[in-house]
Amino acid sequence: MEHIVIIGNGISGVTAARHIRKLSDKRITIISAETEYFFSRTALMYIYMGHMKFEHTQPYENWFWEKNRIELKKGFVTHINDASKELVFANGETMQYDKLIIATGSKPNKFGWPGQDLEGVMGMYHKQDLETLEKFAPNNKVCKRAVIVGGGLIGIELAEMLQSRDIPVTFLVRESSFWNGVLPAGESAMINEHIREHHIDLRLGVNLQEIKADEHGKVKSIIIKETGEEIACDVVGLTAGVSPNVDFLKESNIELGRGVKVNRKLETNVKDIYAIGDCAEQQEAIGNRRPIEAVWYTGRMMGETVAQTICGNPKEYNPGHWFNSAKFLDIEYQTYGWVFGERGRPEYEQHFHWKHPKEHLCITIAFHKETHEFLGINTFGIRMRHHAFDKWLTEKRSVEYVLEHLADANFDPEFYKLHEKDIVAQFNQEHHTNIQLKKRSWKRIFQFS
Amino acid sequence: MKAIQHIGLSLFLAGLAIFTILPFIGSYELSTEKLDEVVQNKGIKSELFVKNLQESTVGKEFSTPFTFSSNIVSAIEDANETHKANQEWDKVIWDKKHSFSYEIAKDIGAGPVREHKGLFWFLTFGLGIIGALLFIIPQLYLKPIPGIKNNGIWHSAATNRGWIGWFVFLFLVGFYILLYFYPDYIVNWTYIVDPISQSISGNMASQWFLYGFLYCIVTVVMGIRMYIKYRHNKYQILRTTSVLFFQIAFAFLIPEIMVSLEMPWYDFKNAFPLDYDFFFEWNLKTLANSGFIGIFILVWGTVLTIVVVPVMVYFFGKRWYCSWVCGCGGLAETLGDPYRHLSDKSLRAWQIERWLIHGVLVFAILMTGMTLYAYFTGADVVLGIKTQLVKDTYGFLIGSIFAGVIGTGFYPIFGNRVWCRFGCPLAAYLGLVQRFKSKFRITTNGGQCISCGNCSTYCEQGIDVRAYAQKGQNIVRSSCVGCGICSAVCPRGVLKLENGPDDGATRHEIPEVMLGNDVNLFEMLEENR
Numbered sequence: 001m002e003h004i005v006i007i008g009n010g011i012s013g014v015t016a017a018r019h020i021r022k023l024s025d026k027r028i029t030i031i032s033a034e035t036e037y038f039f040s041r042t043a044l045m046y047i048y049m050g051h052m053k054f055e056h057t058q059p060y061e062n063w064f065w066e067k068n069r070i071e072l073k074k075g076f077v078t079h080i081n082d083a084s085k086e087l088v089f090a091n092g093e094t095m096q097y098d099k100l101i102i103a104t105g106s107k108p109n110k111f112g113w114p115g116q117d118l119e120g121v122m123g124m125y126h127k128q129d130l131e132t133l134e135k136f137a138p139n140n141k142v143c144k145r146a147v148i149v150g151g152g153l154i155g156i157e158l159a160e161m162l163q164s165r166d167i168p169v170t171f172l173v174r175e176s177s178f179w180n181g182v183l184p185a186g187e188s189a190m191i192n193e194h195i196r197e198h199h200i201d202l203r204l205g206v207n208l209q210e211i212k213a214d215e216h217g218k219v220k221s222i223i224i225k226e227t228g229e230e231i232a233c234d235v236v237g238l239t240a241g242v243s244p245n246v247d248f249l250k251e252s253n254i255e256l257g258r259g260v261k262v263n264r265k266l267e268t269n270v271k272d273i274y275a276i277g278d279c280a281e282q283q284e285a286i287g288n289r290r291p292i293e294a295v296w297y298t299g300r301m302m303g304e305t306v307a308q309t310i311c312g313n314p315k316e317y318n319p320g321h322w323f324n325s326a327k328f329l330d331i332e333y334q335t336y337g338w339v340f341g342e343r344g345r346p347e348y349e350q351h352f353h354w355k356h357p358k359e360h361l362c363i364t365i366a367f368h369k370e371t372h373e374f375l376g377i378n379t380f381g382i383r384m385r386h387h388a389f390d391k392w393l394t395e396k397r398s399v400e401y402v403l404e405h406l407a408d409a410n411f412d413p414e415f416y417k418l419h420e421k422d423i424v425a426q427f428n429q430e431h432h433t434n435i436q437l438k439k440r441s442w443k444r445i446f447q448f449s
Numbered sequence: 450m451k452a453i454q455h456i457g458l459s460l461f462l463a464g465l466a467i468f469t470i471l472p473f474i475g476s477y478e479l480s481t482e483k484l485d486e487v488v489q490n491k492g493i494k495s496e497l498f499v500k501n502l503q504e505s506t507v508g509k510e511f512s513t514p515f516t517f518s519s520n521i522v523s524a525i526e527d528a529n530e531t532h533k534a535n536q537e538w539d540k541v542i543w544d545k546k547h548s549f550s551y552e553i554a555k556d557i558g559a560g561p562v563r564e565h566k567g568l569f570w571f572l573t574f575g576l577g578i579i580g581a582l583l584f585i586i587p588q589l590y591l592k593p594i595p596g597i598k599n600n601g602i603w604h605s606a607a608t609n610r611g612w613i614g615w616f617v618f619l620f621l622v623g624f625y626i627l628l629y630f631y632p633d634y635i636v637n638w639t640y641i642v643d644p645i646s647q648s649i650s651g652n653m654a655s656q657w658f659l660y661g662f663l664y665c666i667v668t669v670v671m672g673i674r675m676y677i678k679y680r681h682n683k684y685q686i687l688r689t690t691s692v693l694f695f696q697i698a699f700a701f702l703i704p705e706i707m708v709s710l711e712m713p714w715y716d717f718k719n720a721f722p723l724d725y726d727f728f729f730e731w732n733l734k735t736l737a738n739s740g741f742i743g744i745f746i747l748v749w750g751t752v753l754t755i756v757v758v759p760v761m762v763y764f765f766g767k768r769w770y771c772s773w774v775c776g777c778g779g780l781a782e783t784l785g786d787p788y789r790h791l792s793d794k795s796l797r798a799w800q801i802e803r804w805l806i807h808g809v810l811v812f813a814i815l816m817t818g819m820t821l822y823a824y825f826t827g828a829d830v831v832l833g834i835k836t837q838l839v840k841d842t843y844g845f846l847i848g849s850i851f852a853g854v855i856g857t858g859f860y861p862i863f864g865n866r867v868w869c870r871f872g873c874p875l876a877a878y879l880g881l882v883q884r885f886k887s888k889f890r891i892t893t894n895g896g897q898c899i900s901c902g903n904c905s906t907y908c909e910q911g912i913d914v915r916a917y918a919q920k921g922q923n924i925v926r927s928s929c930v931g932c933g934i935c936s937a938v939c940p941r942g943v944l945k946l947e948n949g950p951d952d953g954a955t956r957h958e959i960p961e962v963m964l965g966n967d968v969n970l971f972e973m974l975e976e977n978r
């Protein structure tokens with residue numbers, strides 16, 4: 001029986017395994033050095049915050065794996081010998097494979113800052129990072145202040161985590177406004193305000209110079225490059241992005257860029273070896289996507305795709321329209337299609353921005369300047385129906401059409417106040433149009449094709 | 450603000466402590482005249498009973514209700530034993546022993562509590578309410594920005610089955626056991642609510658009035674907590690308002706007022722088979738003898754179960770009842786909210802749930818069938834089984850132990866919907882309708898789920914919501930009570946409770962393409978099938 005070995009028990013590796021099992025009877029082994037069972041990395045924060053226990057972040061009960069004949073192996077792979085189709089583990093053990101899927105995810109970036117490996121300095125990616133945090137920041141007596149370096153999605157989650165235990169946080173962000181490489185200015189400004197409203201000491205436009213140690217080799221303070229200011233702290237969180245976790249492949253014959261280079265079928269340059277998830281790097285970017293997509297959903301899609309290929313239906317990785325979501329403290333964010341921030345925005349992309357006068361609610365709709373084709377939407381504090389936007393993007397609807405049918409897309413809980421009228425009115429005013437908002441129609445919503 | 454909370458907690462605990470020691474205060478002395486009065490009023494023919502009591506109890510002062518009650522109970526037991534042996538059936542005392550003893554104790558109890566009802570009301574209920582509010586309201590200022598704040602829930606001994614949880618468990622179980630089985634021990638508790646009962650219905654408070662009143666107070670105070678916790682969520686606000694209204698108006702005030710107007714006590718929202726004794730002979734007889742209102746209740750109760758319930762479930766799901774109207778649901782959604790994450794999400798628990806809850810439904814229906822048969826034919830034995838025995842068994846096991854002692858007592862251990870999930874026959878009935886013929890579903894928002902598990906963790910009904918959401922499937926489950934908390938806690942806006950078209954496919958599935966893969970892959974998936 002063909003033996004499929006998957007390195008990495010994250011969402012991509014596990015999705016691949018599940019789908020291979022659905023489609024075939026092959027022998028499947030998943031290897032991980034991190035945890036015995038699959039857990040949801042995206043939920044790490046909630047464990048520290050006390051919303052959940054670790055076991056709640058495991059999407060499948062422990063009996064699931066045996067029942068589905070998916071073998072689990074705990075161990076760290078140090079070497080891949082593709083000639084003999086053999087894996088070597090850190091403890092010297094070996095394992096044979098017929099087909100190998102590399103799904104080793106990411107690791108936090110470190111940019112060679114002095115002191116970056118001191119005690120009390122950590123990333124927030126693996127379960128072990130959580131344990132380190134629990135050790136150095138169990139409460140605000142042990143940890144009097146924490147400094148977070150890097151203003152991305154994981155950085156703000158870490159800030160929220162620490163804040164849940166009343167630990168004061170200084171948040172160093174290199175950009176002039178939070179996440180403005182991705183978010184348009186208005187939205188980014190709203191998030192800045194929200195972070196500060198939570199009494200997080202947000203420092204914009206600053207870089208880390210160095211991390212200083214006390215006599216025990218534990219972090220004592222950090223220095224800000226621009227101002228030279230020294231900030232005393234007990235914990236430093238490095239959250240300046242992630243990069244593919246592929247160092248153990250450097251000796252192998254597998255072609256690496258920043259990640260494992262793959263073609264559209266997720267095949268590497270070595271026969272019978274595939275790469276998916278955070279660690280995979282497309283030889284050529286797909287559409288507006290980046291060659292490396294370190295998000296949950298793409299890992300899942302790649303897992304499904306590679307399962308097809310391995311089970312005899314060679315398929316290309318063909319992600320549909322881009323979507324994503326996140327939560328900035330109390331503000332939920334969803335995006336469908338493409339809405340660019342200041343950086344990298346195509347010149348044909350025009351924005352319509354609506355913001356609630358008082359509450360933290362806003363949307364930005366991107367559309368083509370000339371054709372008025374709807375390109376994408378960012379929404380903050382208002383939930384939107386994925387299905388509706390996916391359909392409108394496929395149908396290449398105009399921004400006017402989208403606004404006219406905006407009520408179909410609302411996904412807020414029942415009885416919430418709706419803002420579509422105000423949104424449409426503002427658009428009409430700004431663009432001298434006369435769009436009439438249509439009432440929500442179940443019929444339209446459920447027209448799937 | 451923290452200091453205010455600490456004061457609140459202290460006041461609350463003081464109120465609770467005083468409440469707990471009340472049963473131990475006061476004195477009970479049965480005079481010969483009182484005994485004669487009881488014998489006369491109750492039409493007691495057993496000289497043995499009277500003699501027993503005269504020897505053991507009359508003229509003596511008891512400083513707790515416990516020995517006093519046990520004397521009365523053993524007098525009844527002794528007398529009954531002899532009379533039964535001698536087949537002197539007319540001398541047997543058929544009353545429930547502790548209810549009998551309750552009536553006497555309530556009548557003759559003396560001491561500070563009875564003399565200062567208002568004062569002791571304040572020292573128990575008053576301090577409890579003020580303390581709880583002082584603890585709850587500062588949340589508004591400590592967490593000024595609205596949003597889901599489940600911080601520390603699994604770290605706190607109160608909410609992670611820690612020692613506080615077990616302590617609350619013991620307290621609640623103890624309370625329910627006293628309430629259901631030993632009312633004679635808690636006459637002091639009933640004294641303190643006498644003035645309120647008298648002002649509403651003119652009668653002295655029974656233990657059931659005490660329970661109803663306490664229920665209202667607890668749901669209101671914890672309802673205020675809900676308003677604060679979910680103040681950004683209008684669904685939760687409206688739902689909480691609705692359960693409070695139905696509890697106070699329908700379950701408490703209207704029945705009491707009806708009693709004061711010499712009508713039968715009836716809760717118009719309490720549908721059979723949750724209201725399991727609705728079709729019992731005694732109830733049918735009472736209703737038949739109550740003129741127009743009795744007939745109205747009989748018709749309404751029947752229509753409620755046969756027509757209103759399923760039609761409403763068709764349009765709105767079982768939530769219209771379970772988390773908008775029902776009293777058990779009302780308590781679970783207010784007092785029980787801090788414990789909702791303790792429900793068991795395992796597949797095994799789901800298997801047990803299905804057997805148990807449908808078992809209870811079958812039990813309730815069979816029992817009702819038997820009693821109705823007995824009522825119309827006059828037989829008291831059906832299929833060789835005494836109907837009284839069946840009814841008593843149900844009342845004891847399901848009505849008292851399951852619904853009360855386990856259903857509420859186990860909040861801090863098994864979560865807040867143990868009864869609703871595993872035991873309630875009405876929920877089983879509503880669930881069947883919801884599962885097979887309803888517009889209600891929880892829609893999953895395409896591919897947005899990140900499998901974090903918040904929804905499953907906070908589902909009080911132990912539904913593994915994530916298992917559906919991460920596959921892009923809608924949640925159509927008989928047990929979902931539509932509390933909306935899964936949707937509230939989801940950090941990615943994945944879940945929406947809605948009533949859409951009931952056309953099969955769209956209720957259950959959203960198109961697989963939504964998981965984010967391009968259409969092609971799914972055409973191919975189709976080919977593969």
Ligand SMILES: Cc1cc2nc3c(=O)[nH]c(=O)nc-3n(C[C@H](O)[C@H](O)[C@H](O)COP(=O)(O)OP(=O)(O)OC[C@H]3O[C@@H](n4cnc5c(N)ncnc54)[C@H](O)[C@@H]3O)c2cc1C
Nearest residue numbers: 008010011012032033034076077104105277278294295296
């Ligand atoms: C805190 C946090 C929050 C996030 N939130 C979101 C979000 O809200 N939305 C979103 O879209 N994405 C989010 N992400 C990103 C998302 O979690 C990742 O994109 C996703 O988990 C990647 O999955 P993966 O399967 O590719 O790899 P991983 O989940 O990283 O799994 C790889 C596994 O392989 C193991 N491994 C690596 N090398 C070896 C080896 N040599 N031998 C053995 N085992 C090895 C690793 O230990 C790890 O267990 C978040 C990430 C973090 C850290």
Ligand code: SF4
Nearest residue numbers: 908929930932933935
């Ligand atoms: S599935 Fe959601 S709405 Fe239904 S009972 Fe569970 S938490 Fe409540």
Ligand code: SF4
Nearest residue numbers: 898899901902904939
């Ligand atoms: S809470 Fe939301 S994102 Fe998390 S598992 Fe449930 S549906 Fe998915």
